[in-house]
Amino acid sequence: MQRLMMIAALSLIAGQVQAQTDTEKGSATFEAHCSACHNQGGIGTPGLAPPLNRPKFWQGLGKSAPDYITHVVSHGLNLKLKVNGQTYMGMFMPPVTSGSDEELAAAATWVLQSLGEMDYSVSAEDIKSAAAQEISKQDLAEMRKPGAEAEQ
Template identity: 40%
Template sequence: MRKRGSKRCGIAAALSLSALLVAGAGGAQAAEEGEALFNQHCAVCHQPGGVGAPGLAPALASLLGKRVSAPGGREYLPRVLLGGLSGAIVAGGEKFNGMMLPFPQLHDEQLAALSHYLLGTLNKDTLAADFAPLTAADFAAWRGKPASSAENRKLRTQLDAAGQ
């Protein structure tokens, strides 16, 4: 049974996170929150630190920066986190054929924080120097029109071909 005040605490926490991100509290805090979200929602498949699990889930570390930096790549992460990804892919020279479920239950601010960790921490060496961090507004823009997991796989293929 839920305590009466727990909903208010959750709302207060979400507003606090939003205020920190909007106020520019810095990429470090966003990345810290993002790492906690990654460990809670993503690490079970992609493993802590985004190193991947052979045959199950590809590595995310050092592989996303180039993709999102390619022309049209800025929309890749919002689309995948909100619409999922399925089908055959190649990542780091290894073949995968599975399904990543979307995360529509995460708020736009949480998705932005997660992207700070994924891109600013795990992919900082492969991300274009002029890449502007994804914001809650980037995720909100895609929330109302999520692409299918198959469309996201097609975009991934196009971005990988453009980045080579």
């Protein structure tokens, strides 16, 4: 019985270490591929790139948040946005091509979980699937609507 309890405790600790490692990997990948524009920790760069540390926005997207972020990462974004009173005039965010699907999934998951305070994750398959789909600027704008309304 004591051995079973020890195995259960070690499994729990291993799960926590893996989660911490995934979070650290997502954060490091975000810093490497996204922070040049969205700034360290996703706080945004006024006039260039909006902050991503907006839980109300991500939570407003609800179950669509993982789909939205995978498409933005895969296809970029070119919309006029108003975020927290600041207008971003459609500066083109290019598709992120500088990381592997696994790295981009880790960064997207970090945004959803750490900045969006959500319990969603994105897989490498999600990134690959989004990249294979054609999506228009208007489609991305439509996907944003619930979250955009929540943040205003």
